[in-house]
Amino acid sequence: MDLGYSPQDRLFFDEVRAFLDGTWTGRLPKSGKPEPDFVREFRLLATERGYLYRSIPKVYGGSEQLPDPMRGRIIRDCFERARAPMEVPGAGMSMLIPTLLEHGSESQRRMFIPKTILGEYRWAQGYSEPGAGSDLASLKTSGKLDGGEWVINGQKIWTSQAYSATHMFALVRTEPNAGKHGGISYLLLELDQPGITIRTIHQITGESEFCEVFFEDARTPADWIVGARGGGWGISKTTLKHERSNIGGVRTLGLLESLWRLARSIEINGRPAAEDPVIRDRMMTLEGYVQAQLFCGYYQFARTVGGGSAGMLPLLNKLAGTRIALEVAQVAQDILGDRGMDLPVKGAAGKRNPAQWLNQVLGSLALSIAGGASNIQRNIIAERGLGLPKDEAL
Amino acid sequence: MHFDLTDEQKQFEDAVERLLTDKLSGNILTRDEAVPGLAAAMDEALKSLAVPAILVPEAESGLGMGLLTLAVAGEALGRHAAPTSAIRSAVGAWAIASYGDSTLKARWLEPLLAGDAKVGFAFSETSDHWNPDEWRASLRDSRANKRCIEGAADADLFIVGVEEGLCLVARDAAELHASEYPPLDTSRPHAGAMLEMADAKPLGGRAAAWRLYDALMILAAIDAAGAGRAALDMSVEYAKTRVQFGRPIGSFQAIKHALANMAVDIEPVRFFCWYAAHAWDVSAPEAPWSAALAKAHATDVAVKTARAAVEAHGGIGYTWEYPLHLLLKRAMHDRMVLSSPTQLRARAASLPRPLT
Numbered sequence A: 001m002d003l004g005y006s007p008q009d010r011l012f013f014d015e016v017r018a019f020l021d022g023t024w025t026g027r028l029p030k031s032g033k034p035e036p037d038f039v040r041e042f043r044l045l046a047t048e049r050g051y052l053y054r055s056i057p058k059v060y061g062g063s064e065q066l067p068d069p070m071r072g073r074i075i076r077d078c079f080e081r082a083r084a085p086m087e088v089p090g091a092g093m094s095m096l097i098p099t100l101l102e103h104g105s106e107s108q109r110r111m112f113i114p115k116t117i118l119g120e121y122r123w124a125q126g127y128s129e130p131g132a133g134s135d136l137a138s139l140k141t142s143g144k145l146d147g148g149e150w151v152i153n154g155q156k157i158w159t160s161q162a163y164s165a166t167h168m169f170a171l172v173r174t175e176p177n178a179g180k181h182g183g184i185s186y187l188l189l190e191l192d193q194p195g196i197t198i199r200t201i202h203q204i205t206g207e208s209e210f211c212e213v214f215f216e217d218a219r220t221p222a223d224w225i226v227g228a229r230g231g232g233w234g235i236s237k238t239t240l241k242h243e244r245s246n247i248g249g250v251r252t253l254g255l256l257e258s259l260w261r262l263a264r265s266i267e268i269n270g271r272p273a274a275e276d277p278v279i280r281d282r283m284m285t286l287e288g289y290v291q292a293q294l295f296c297g298y299y300q301f302a303r304t305v306g307g308g309s310a311g312m313l314p315l316l317n318k319l320a321g322t323r324i325a326l327e328v329a330q331v332a333q334d335i336l337g338d339r340g341m342d343l344p345v346k347g348a349a350g351k352r353n354p355a356q357w358l359n360q361v362l363g364s365l366a367l368s369i370a371g372g373a374s375n376i377q378r379n380i381i382a383e384r385g386l387g388l389p390k391d392e393a394l
Numbered sequence B: 001m002h003f004d005l006t007d008e009q010k011q012f013e014d015a016v017e018r019l020l021t022d023k024l025s026g027n028i029l030t031r032d033e034a035v036p037g038l039a040a041a042m043d044e045a046l047k048s049l050a051v052p053a054i055l056v057p058e059a060e061s062g063l064g065m066g067l068l069t070l071a072v073a074g075e076a077l078g079r080h081a082a083p084t085s086a087i088r089s090a091v092g093a094w095a096i097a098s099y100g101d102s103t104l105k106a107r108w109l110e111p112l113l114a115g116d117a118k119v120g121f122a123f124s125e126t127s128d129h130w131n132p133d134e135w136r137a138s139l140r141d142s143r144a145n146k147r148c149i150e151g152a153a154d155a156d157l158f159i160v161g162v163e164e165g166l167c168l169v170a171r172d173a174a175e176l177h178a179s180e181y182p183p184l185d186t187s188r189p190h191a192g193a194m195l196e197m198a199d200a201k202p203l204g205g206r207a208a209a210w211r212l213y214d215a216l217m218i219l220a221a222i223d224a225a226g227a228g229r230a231a232l233d234m235s236v237e238y239a240k241t242r243v244q245f246g247r248p249i250g251s252f253q254a255i256k257h258a259l260a261n262m263a264v265d266i267e268p269v270r271f272f273c274w275y276a277a278h279a280w281d282v283s284a285p286e287a288p289w290s291a292a293l294a295k296a297h298a299t300d301v302a303v304k305t306a307r308a309a310v311e312a313h314g315g316i317g318y319t320w321e322y323p324l325h326l327l328l329k330r331a332m333h334d335r336m337v338l339s340s341p342t343q344l345r346a347r348a349a350s351l352p353r354p355l356t
């Protein structure tokens, strides 16, 4: 057991910090605003130094570093502390690029990865449909080859950021006679074209982060398919694997800290809510879950560094984090009391205490739905983690 | 940074686990009359693994392997609901090595390290009052009345909590009063004692008392974590084999989800306990915070998990013959001793938190 940095880690830490001291003087723009040029320039410098896009080969614009989770962690720690931008956020970086590196053709990698890294191509994830959510493989959006192009018809829904995206990676049924899973292909397409209509959806928070996307004879080149025809289901699994490989823990710690700030800033019966015995007990109960999850994450990290397996633990992270976030929301409501009647919902994310909290209370619900509903997580834990019998219908 | 056990600790974990599996398999512990004999056999076996010497520094003839290593043994003992005095010997030896004068060390250290002397910790005086700030007995008193002392009947010496800190009282100065009822957790019988204080030997002040108390809380936490995980494992195995409606009950989604929720609760707990033990070992400023909170969290979650395990088993889980109830009672015992979760959460809230 050793929670400090080794001498080599320490050197690397100092090196990253010195780099940040020398190059990052800016402030991050609010999310949702377009990124100014100095952010782009900073990313290029940081990539040259080997701090960003480490798993991406140089020919595609990455920094091509050997896998080293410890260094990755130091970089993340330093960048977060300096509030410096890391890789461009979004599904392109977190899901599409790893998928292209594993399954894409050489020309697809050259065509898409460099521009995605620079933020010129922004990707939407086109999986869910009105009739296909948890049962994703029942999706119906169809693709037919017609003179060197796929012609796509159907509808996607809940598509995050589709209104601002330039491209989509989508699961499309191209082999109608090949069975439920075997008929699906993984296609890439441009969103700005006559056959595509995007409508934003008004969410529970009043904001519009996700959209409906309608396809009426939308088109994409025949070779914009990743992997083989009918191989899309397996490929989408690798995308999800990458989505889940980001070990949770740190985020719930930050969430709990902001709840403590709320509890210190609001009074109940003439003293800070943090000192109210009932509130305090619930917050300390949460603290126990957060600490357990935090150190469970440290352990998983240590196993990854050692090249070993952490067994079933990675499967637990999403549900553990979701449950913590939902309980934070419950406690926050009790701290706010009827002050909640005079707080904003829409556009309050990122505001100061206590204005962001109604938004957060509602927003936490997305965690239990997006990226695999909690019940689906439980199925996965039970079947893949605990080894209980598989339900053949699912 | 490496948040994992060392290879040495892992080998030790395997050795303890093998030993316990060998000696305590099946439902042997559910036969009450077998427990004292098994406890003696466990003490002998754990002596052979030098468990009582783990915590004492090498300079004092111990192994100096730290609380985390002792916690590794503690988790395995919790998993098997094993009766033994070895953990108490280890902590008692550490207290005397750390805070005793040369006479006390000469008298007690060797037999404790060898596992030949047994310790009882005499802390609680009134219901739900356990911690050093709540001790009202004093070295000035002629007698001290203490309750719920684990292993009192076999103890050769008592480490007693007093206003001034800790003191040591020998067996012949104690008059035991056994409880009216058999203990809830048969693996850990306890008794009260009226202690003659005339020959009590001071053993460190209040800081020493809290440090000892923190170590015992961490050991209770990891014991509960072990019991809770074992209850989950038993439930998973049972769900794979028990057939109803023509299929294993583990194929019903309600059972799957119940077991998945248990896993999300209990699996991460041990890592918080590891951290608390590590923080204690390096005397981190937040060690008292994590000791109190780990005890509250681990015992709460372990009891919740073990109760859910009984439900997942159906009728068999509700019987004395099936060993699941041993784990539930073990966790309940861990939860009840050394301050309640509510008290410990309030305590932790007043202590310095880890920096993040």
Ligand SMILES: Cc1cc2nc3c(=O)[nH]c(=O)nc-3n(C[C@H](O)[C@H](O)[C@H](O)COP(=O)(O)OP(=O)(O)OC[C@H]3O[C@@H](n4cnc5c(N)ncnc54)[C@H](O)[C@@H]3O)c2cc1C
Binding pocket: A124, A125, A126, A127, A128, A130, A132, A133, A134, A135, A157, A158, A159, A160, A161, A210, A366, A369, A370, A371, A372, A373, A374, A375, A376, A379, A394, B253
């Ligand atoms: C904020 C947000 C962003 C999203 N972004 C995207 C995106 O960018 N791209 C994209 O493709 N999708 C996106 N989604 C969609 C998301 O993946 C789906 O909502 C999710 O998979 C659930 O599908 P559903 O909404 O159809 O619900 P359903 O599948 O109909 O589920 C309804 C309820 O039934 C339960 N249920 C369903 N099946 C089972 C079962 N087998 N066992 C037990 N219970 C079951 C579920 O747990 C849930 O409680 C997003 C969703 C949200 C909330």
